[in-house]
Amino acid sequence: MGGSRPTVAVVGLGLVGGSLARALTAAGHRVLGVDRPHVRRKARRARAVQATASTVEAAAECDVVVLAAPPRASRALLARLARVARPGLVVTDVGSVKGPIVREARRLRLRSFVGGHPMAGTERHGFAASCAELFRGAAWWIVPAEDERATRIVRRLARTVGAHPVIVDAAVHDRVVAFLSHAPQVVSWALLEAARRDPAARRHLSAAGPGFRDMTRLAGSPVALWREILDENRHEVVRALAEVGRRLAGKRGR
Amino acid sequence: MGGSRPTVAVVGLGLVGGSLARALTAAGHRVLGVDRPHVRRKARRARAVQATASTVEAAAECDVVVLAAPPRASRALLARLARVARPGLVVTDVGSVKGPIVREARRLRLRSFVGGHPMAGTERHGFAASCAELFRGAAWWIVPAEDERATRIVRRLARTVGAHPVIVDAAVHDRVVAFLSHAPQVVSWALLEAARRDPAARRHLSAAGPGFRDMTRLAGSPVALWREILDENRHEVVRALAEVGRRLAGKRGR
Numbered sequence: 001m002g003g004s005r006p007t008v009a010v011v012g013l014g015l016v017g018g019s020l021a022r023a024l025t026a027a028g029h030r031v032l033g034v035d036r037p038h039v040r041r042k043a044r045r046a047r048a049v050q051a052t053a054s055t056v057e058a059a060a061e062c063d064v065v066v067l068a069a070p071p072r073a074s075r076a077l078l079a080r081l082a083r084v085a086r087p088g089l090v091v092t093d094v095g096s097v098k099g100p101i102v103r104e105a106r107r108l109r110l111r112s113f114v115g116g117h118p119m120a121g122t123e124r125h126g127f128a129a130s131c132a133e134l135f136r137g138a139a140w141w142i143v144p145a146e147d148e149r150a151t152r153i154v155r156r157l158a159r160t161v162g163a164h165p166v167i168v169d170a171a172v173h174d175r176v177v178a179f180l181s182h183a184p185q186v187v188s189w190a191l192l193e194a195a196r197r198d199p200a201a202r203r204h205l206s207a208a209g210p211g212f213r214d215m216t217r218l219a220g221s222p223v224a225l226w227r228e229i230l231d232e233n234r235h236e237v238v239r240a241l242a243e244v245g246r247r248l249a250g251k252r253g254r
Numbered sequence: 255m256g257g258s259r260p261t262v263a264v265v266g267l268g269l270v271g272g273s274l275a276r277a278l279t280a281a282g283h284r285v286l287g288v289d290r291p292h293v294r295r296k297a298r299r300a301r302a303v304q305a306t307a308s309t310v311e312a313a314a315e316c317d318v319v320v321l322a323a324p325p326r327a328s329r330a331l332l333a334r335l336a337r338v339a340r341p342g343l344v345v346t347d348v349g350s351v352k353g354p355i356v357r358e359a360r361r362l363r364l365r366s367f368v369g370g371h372p373m374a375g376t377e378r379h380g381f382a383a384s385c386a387e388l389f390r391g392a393a394w395w396i397v398p399a400e401d402e403r404a405t406r407i408v409r410r411l412a413r414t415v416g417a418h419p420v421i422v423d424a425a426v427h428d429r430v431v432a433f434l435s436h437a438p439q440v441v442s443w444a445l446l447e448a449a450r451r452d453p454a455a456r457r458h459l460s461a462a463g464p465g466f467r468d469m470t471r472l473a474g475s476p477v478a479l480w481r482e483i484l485d486e487n488r489h490e491v492v493r494a495l496a497e498v499g500r501r502l503a504g505k506r507g508r
Binding site: 120189191201203241 | 373393444
């Protein structure tokens with residue numbers, strides 16, 4: 001540990017993990033990448049990471065482990081880490097839902113687990129879409145750990161990559177992102193599907209202006225990942241969509 | 255007439271009319287502007303128009319009159335033009351709904367009225383937001399006139415400003431734009447309102463990422479103008495929103 005720039009392992013080198021690896025490497029951190037062999041090769045070739053490792057090796061060698069896999073995979077990794085983590089190993093994640101993983105960390109008595117969620121991304125995915133500037137200007141939600149030192153370290157990493165940390169508790173986070181991210185995702189799909197189901201609108205989809213393109217851009221996001229996210233935050237997403245539905249119904253009646 | 259560049263009057267120098275005046279002037283057309291005195295002054299100062307006139311003067315002096323006022327005002331102008339227009343004066347509009355104005359033109363026996371609607375715009379409004387490049391790459395719906403020469407002239411104007419004309423009948427147009435433009439507008443408001451009504455989401459609105467910002471950008475559009483548009487296309491908008499609502503309900507149930 002010692003120095004001011006902790007060594008960081010990023011587990012999952014997709015859009016968010018790959019971008020984080022690039023940004024931390026650019027800021028002078030030593031970054032280890034964990035992913036399947038062909039992704040690791042790409043990340044090494046792009047100099048997004050200095051080396052690659054398994055999750056267990058990464059836990060032994062790094063000061064901070066960032067879980068950047070899809071939600072369920074990250075939860076499974078958390079359990080694996082709990083078995084090998086030395087006391088004080090900072091573990092954090094970048095997932096879109098905080099309740100389930102924060103509860104799992106408590107259950108596993110990972111006192112240095114910090115919930116994290118950068119409000120950045122695009123409809124693209126995979127390491128090929130990653131870029132060091134992804135987090136610039138974005139909010140980075142942080143659900144504090146019992147271990148205050150761990151929270152401080154993660155806040156500093158968020159600032160290092162240009163984001164501004166926002167301390168929040170897991171329940172409030174999940175409520176808020178249902179309105180600001182999950183419901184908009186579902187609405188984006190619904191708009192595109194509705195247009196595609198109408199024969200006339202489908203035939204003239206290419207005539208759509210910038211408004212429609214902006215509103216259906218998210219519909220290009222990876223469906224499997226989003227199903228998992230929506231399922232993890234099901235209760236809050238249903239609530240937010242019901243509120244959107246009420247606003248819509250009000251406008252229809254006007 | 256004679257030359258290949260008809261003289262064009264643009265009635266209403268807001269975002270769309272102002273942009274059209276700028277684009278046609280830039281392409282070498284003589285353009286007359288019609289609007290309230292303080293807007294005319296701005297348009298002249300910006301060299302978006304060569305001169306200004308009243309609607310009646312413009313009808314006498316120009317080859318083409320483009321109605322670019324809000325929908326109801328444009329319909330009222332159409333009736334006024336019908337009383338002074340010489341045979342062959344090409345009249346067109348840029349409104350978001352085509353059924354009512356096309357019916358009105360038929361009722362007034364304006365054989366050279368061409369329904370028009372460029373699928374371009376931003377959430378901003380007024381002459382200050384206008385720009386000559388607004389239509390570049392956009393579709394420009396055209397509901398043909400009885401007078402084929404009039405249709406040809408308007409198609410050429412659309413191409414001149416960088417748009418690609420799409421011939422359509424009024425009913426199909428209104429169906430399609432309900433899905434591609436009007437429903438998205440209403441959904442954009444609903445998303446923003448839903449987030450603002452939730453105390454936690456409202457407090458954290460500034461943490462929203464690019465997805466939410468894109469999806470609520472349209473919510474900044476002028477409300478009075480949009481109320482008119484939605485009211486004019488009420489039947490199709492209700493239909494499209496119902497379909498969006500069904501897609502949403504399907505996803506909620508999943």
